[in-house]
Amino acid sequence: MRGVKGNNRFVEEFSPGYYGVCTLGGMLSAGTTHLAITPLDVLKVNMQVNPIKYHSISSGFSALLREQGPSSFWRGWSGKFFGYGVQGGCKFGLYEYFKKLYSDVLVDHSRTFIFFLSSASAQVFADMALCPFEAIKVRVQTQPTYAKGLIDGFPKFYNAEGLTGIYRGLLPLWGRNLPFSMVMFSTFEHSVDLIYRHAIQRRKEECSRAQQLGVTCLAGYAAGAVGTVISNPADNIVSSLYNKKAANVLQAVKSIGLVNLFTRSLPIRIAIVGPVVTLQWFCYDSIKLLSGLPSSGGLSRHQEDTSVSV
Template sequence: MRKVEGRLCEEFSPAYYGLCTVGGMLSAGTTHLAITPLDVLKVNMQVNPIKYNKMASGFSILWKEQGPSSLWRGWSGKLFGYGVQGGCRFGLYEYFKKLYSDVLKDHNRSTIFFLSSASAQVFADVALCPFEAVKVRVQTQPYFAKGLVDGFPKLYATEGLAGFYKGLFPLWGRNLPFSMIMFTTFEHSVDLIYHKVMQRRKEDCSRAQQLGVTCLAAYAAGAVGTVISNPADNIVSSLYNKKADNVMQAVKNIGLVNLFTRSLPVRITLVGPVVTLQWFFYDTIKVLCGLPSSGGLTRRLEEANLSA
């Protein structure tokens, strides 16, 4: 593998995957922390849609009944839980994409993107699930706990280890389609912008231009992924708040149409900017370390394989 001057580490090396993991943790944890008030409203709209039926009135009700601090309930779960998930998602995605590109050389790029993102997300959600279980209860049950420190032992005492993973399958149902669509849409959007819009190679663009392309592709990826994953997101909130005992009961209680529409506006408002900022921070860390921005990795992999 050729050494490139000015790079902190070489692509596809252990240090590279470590850097991607740290970058994913920092970008995901901080962005999810920043939108905690929107997440609190989203979860309450899903659990109690009659009371919290609109964004503006929902914020007003939370503020009046539970005080301004209620908008930041579950912040520790957002910071640490989604930080761990983001580290696994981005770091393992890079690893699996290299692995599958080497093994599945005759398959098209979309297959590699789908498999890589799905494989990474499986592990990412196993890491996230305990944090999510506590976070949702903290946000919707004011007297359950104040945060992770007292929430973890209380949940374990009342429901045991199974309580932390009650929502794992719905979480996979929400995040696997989202991740697969998000990463694939991002990759293809990056190629489309460079080839059809800018009509320049990534290597010929400045760092600012590369990060601009990252932001455009990331917003498109987040919007598409949100619509796909919304039904499972509603099911997760229902299960964690004991509104239903299983997935089928949750679907029946919520209703087929509501599965797709309930809390969708607030999720689009929430997820679009979050995904954009995550990719922006993540790629900023990469380019500051002398590495290329994300997207179009298949060509670099081919070069690496040829020079190996």
């Protein structure tokens, strides 16, 4: 694949520098966007942990503002910024790496299989990096007197619960983020292909930067919306475990209820995730384009020529 005509590349595709740009782009895009929506995340977590008190978006905001003041909406900001920055760097950078690796090795497999396997492989490592930050973030957001942030929250959490406590939510994180990531990346890739083939009817390399970023945003929003519904049950379980509302996954499922697993906090998660994923892809691809690289979407030319289309 070539970059936009006339661009000077800082790095070559699939070189170590290329994966470095992708990792940096993922860190910046994920960290800044998650930081921006910290108030919504604070409300979401409290709605999951205390659904009777915080039973809707409007009443939840009012209750937090009345009882804890405006500063409560930014609790856990450091966990959001650094945690999801690290996760985003691993997720995007490793996805690009695994997509190239698997597309070269699994030449007889469908594109969808490559997208699923690449995103799942990347997400496994990304969530391992996120888990300590997520543990502190959830505790800080739902227990106002627990700690101010990562600096004082991490030693307190580690001294009380150790690594076992910190990684208590890893399996539910995988349960939430693996399906989300697989659906999100695959939906994004197929949406990009659909838009170029049937809406624009031109190759990506023939489009301007603005057109490429427009396609990225449309595909990104579709990917975020679809992925949110898939991952909502595990998101509720994560919040329950880290706030000691349940001792294990089965107990959390029983206490929350099967229907509530899918519906609790879903509207606010859709409000959060759709725009966040769109902005992440926009920022990520902006960094790639500024580096003279093509925007995201598609496999290596060899894999495009040999893979099954679905």
